[in-house]
Amino acid sequence: MNHETVANILLTTILPGNFVLAMFLGMCPFLGVSQKISTAFPMGLATAFVILVASVSAYFLNMVLVYYHLEFLSVITFITVIACAVQLVEMFVKKQFPVLFRQLGIYLPLITTNCAVLGVALFQTARQYNFVQSLAYSIGGGLGFTLALVLMASLREKLLLANIPPLVQGTAIALIVGGLLSLSFMGFAGIGGGE
Amino acid sequence: MSTPNDIPTTPGGKMVFALGLVATICGVIIVGIFQVTLAPVNANKKLALERQVFKVLPNAKTVVDYFATDSGIESADGKETTPAGAVRFYAAYAADGSLAGIAAEASSAGYADQVRILYGYDPVKQVISGIGVISMRETPGIGDKILVDKDFLHNFEALDVSLSQDLKLLANAVKTVKHGSKQSPWEIDAIAGATVTSKAVGRGINASAQALLPKLYPHVEQLRSAK
Amino acid sequence: MSQAPSNFDEFMEGLWKQNPVFVMVLGMCPTMAITVSAVNSISMGLATTFVLSASCLLISLLRSAIPKQVRIASYIVIIATFVTVVDYAIQAISLDLYEALGAYIKLIVANCLLLGRAEAHAAKNPPMASLWNATGMGLGFTFGLLCIGGVREILGAGKFFGIALFGDHFQPWVVMVLPPGGFFIMAVWLIVFAAWRSRKQRASADHASTEEAKA
Numbered sequence: 001m002n003h004e005t006v007a008n009i010l011l012t013t014i015l016p017g018n019f020v021l022a023m024f025l026g027m028c029p030f031l032g033v034s035q036k037i038s039t040a041f042p043m044g045l046a047t048a049f050v051i052l053v054a055s056v057s058a059y060f061l062n063m064v065l066v067y068y069h070l071e072f073l074s075v076i077t078f079i080t081v082i083a084c085a086v087q088l089v090e091m092f093v094k095k096q097f098p099v100l101f102r103q104l105g106i107y108l109p110l111i112t113t114n115c116a117v118l119g120v121a122l123f124q125t126a127r128q129y130n131f132v133q134s135l136a137y138s139i140g141g142g143l144g145f146t147l148a149l150v151l152m153a154s155l156r157e158k159l160l161l162a163n164i165p166p167l168v169q170g171t172a173i174a175l176i177v178g179g180l181l182s183l184s185f186m187g188f189a190g191i192g193g194g195e
Numbered sequence: 196m197s198t199p200n201d202i203p204t205t206p207g208g209k210m211v212f213a214l215g216l217v218a219t220i221c222g223v224i225i226v227g228i229f230q231v232t233l234a235p236v237n238a239n240k241k242l243a244l245e246r247q248v249f250k251v252l253p254n255a256k257t258v259v260d261y262f263a264t265d266s267g268i269e270s271a272d273g274k275e276t277t278p279a280g281a282v283r284f285y286a287a288y289a290a291d292g293s294l295a296g297i298a299a300e301a302s303s304a305g306y307a308d309q310v311r312i313l314y315g316y317d318p319v320k321q322v323i324s325g326i327g328v329i330s331m332r333e334t335p336g337i338g339d340k341i342l343v344d345k346d347f348l349h350n351f352e353a354l355d356v357s358l359s360q361d362l363k364l365l366a367n368a369v370k371t372v373k374h375g376s377k378q379s380p381w382e383i384d385a386i387a388g389a390t391v392t393s394k395a396v397g398r399g400i401n402a403s404a405q406a407l408l409p410k411l412y413p414h415v416e417q418l419r420s421a422k
Numbered sequence: 423m424s425q426a427p428s429n430f431d432e433f434m435e436g437l438w439k440q441n442p443v444f445v446m447v448l449g450m451c452p453t454m455a456i457t458v459s460a461v462n463s464i465s466m467g468l469a470t471t472f473v474l475s476a477s478c479l480l481i482s483l484l485r486s487a488i489p490k491q492v493r494i495a496s497y498i499v500i501i502a503t504f505v506t507v508v509d510y511a512i513q514a515i516s517l518d519l520y521e522a523l524g525a526y527i528k529l530i531v532a533n534c535l536l537l538g539r540a541e542a543h544a545a546k547n548p549p550m551a552s553l554w555n556a557t558g559m560g561l562g563f564t565f566g567l568l569c570i571g572g573v574r575e576i577l578g579a580g581k582f583f584g585i586a587l588f589g590d591h592f593q594p595w596v597v598m599v600l601p602p603g604g605f606f607i608m609a610v611w612l613i614v615f616a617a618w619r620s621r622k623q624r625a626s627a628d629h630a631s632t633e634e635a636k637a
Contacts, residue, residue, distance in 0.1 A: 003303065003398070004304050012304065017307070022307065022601050024450070024451050024453075025455075027450035027453075027454070028448075066276055069275075072226075072229040072510065073225065075506045075509065076225070076503065080499070083494075083498060112498075112532075113533070115532045117532075118528070119532075168616075172609045175612065179604075179605030179606045179609065182602040183597070186601075189306055190306075190390070209489050213489055213492055214495065216487060217488070217499055218499065224507060228506065228507045232514040236513045239513065240517065243518075334600065335578070335594065335596060335599055336594055
């Protein structure tokens with residue numbers, strides 16, 4: 001039984017406990033899709049949606065697994081559920097937003113292997129959150145992920161105009177910027193309140 | 196050779212067979228590893244728990260785990276998951292079979308991830324007699340001072356967790372206060388510069404004690420006799 | 423190349439030429455989360471190597487039985503199986519290590535490296551070649567993790583493999599064992615690697631042009 005308040009979870013997960021900047025979940029898209037805000041923002045939202053679906057599914061799935069003493073199947077069942085959820089989201093985006101679908105390209109099905117999605121399912125189970133807490137955790141996680149992605153993209157757009165030495169270009173400078181972002185987000189520690 | 200118009204389609208049967216084969220092989224592997232590791236994992240967990248309890252209650256020689264529910268105390272009987280509405284605790288017995296103390300887990304969100312601690316409870320004096328950290332990911336050199344800071348650990352030598360008259364709640368909620376401002380026996384003096392982690396410890400203990408002690412205290416006598 | 427690469431070639435390909443951490447930059451999540459100490463890095467690296475080798479071997483053995491349409495699903499199930507195996511194995515070996523690595527063990531299943539390898543290599547190559555390549559890649563991954571974890575532990579805790587290196591007067595550079603440190607150290611290694619590679623390229627270009635001049 002976990003005693004954290006919903007507001008605490010929400011705020012902490014968006015800022016000091018940010019999935020990307022503090023917990024290193026979702027690094028592939030963070031480094032791969034964050035070159036432009038116009039791709040980073042929809043990617044963030046798509047991932048946030050999948051995170052929400054995965055979280056809810058994982059909660060009920062875990063209840064079933066615990067009931068039948070099948071916890072050792074958790075990894076397999078979680079990742080399978082996530083793969084199905086991503087498949088559904090992919091079909092939905094392809095139908096409703098075809099331009100976006102082409103823009104995101106390979107990165108949309110890659111949400112399946114996004115550590116953030118599986119991470120939410122695993123962490124909320126480990127921390128024994130109830131349903132409302134899990135919802136807060138996944139919403140906060142998705143928002144935090146989108147926030148980190150958009151911040152990174154806006155910084156990288158500015159970096160295009162900077163004179164970066166060739167050795168540092170590409171992933172290295174993205175990591176340095178990411179590190180600075182992570183450092184600044186640490187300043188939000190304790191913002192969730194908690195007496 | 197197939198003509199350009201003739202794209203070979205995979206019969207549904209083959210797909211199902213493949214998935215079935217993969218699922219069967221993987222199923223066997225998973226169940227196999229689970230069975231093989233079940234005994235060692237349980238032994239490890241028991242050992243780790245005993246190590247923690249003995250650290251917090253030095254006179255203890257054996258540990259038995261129980262659930263405290265609204266209707267009384269029942270043996271945990273090796274169950275992994277705690278039923279809803281019950282709180283798990285550990286009764287520690289000394290070499291002569293007498294009750295050495297009670298231990299229970301408390302966890303709360305710290306600076307980074309959960310801070311899980313085990314605290315020792317003395318039902319006679321109604322105080323917490325010591326804490327041990329089970330797991331934490333706090334900042335080295337700052338948050339992890341809760342492991343070693345003597346002044347902080349001193350807080351837990353006689354932390355007042357007595358129940359109110361009606362035995363429904365703690366008479367005074369356990370609270371972490373700013374370093375140097377502790378005035379009452381139910382307050383915890385935070386470590387200077389490590390407030391978030393100190394508050395996590397206080398919150399965790401308060402939540403756990405509020406949930407456990409009203410259920411446990413009225414039936415403590417049961418534990419003295421049972422062994 | 424007229425003949426198929428030898429098993430040793432496969433091994434070196436995975437270990438060095440296509441090093442997952444520094445060349446392909448894959449599998450970043452565990453790389454930066456877990457590498458706060460050398461012991462953690464090696465443990466995570468070896469766990470990943472085991473999962474990678476075992477899954478690639480099994481996938482390669484079953485490659486003719488798995489039709490194209492269901493291949494991703496099958497690969498994921500196989501990888502998840504071996505992740506579960508390693509998860510329980512670590513619990514049986516050492517609970518302390520299990521606590522230190524935390525949920526990141528289960529997250530090995532989301533490591534892009536594994537699915538990528540299965541798709542790119544194991545599905546098209548015989549079992550022994552796949553096994554060697556996967557093991558090489560896993561060890562390359564472990565090496566990468568160790569580079570990062572070792573530096574972070576030395577700077578951030580003054581220890582290496584838990585052995586204190588400096589005296590009591592050492593002020594640990596704590597940020598190195600915190601998330602930002604992971605970002606920075608990884609960036610530094612990438613720069614070092616890029617510098618080393620560009621120098622090698624220039625050396626071979628110089629060598630080639632002197633050869634041409636002689637000819």
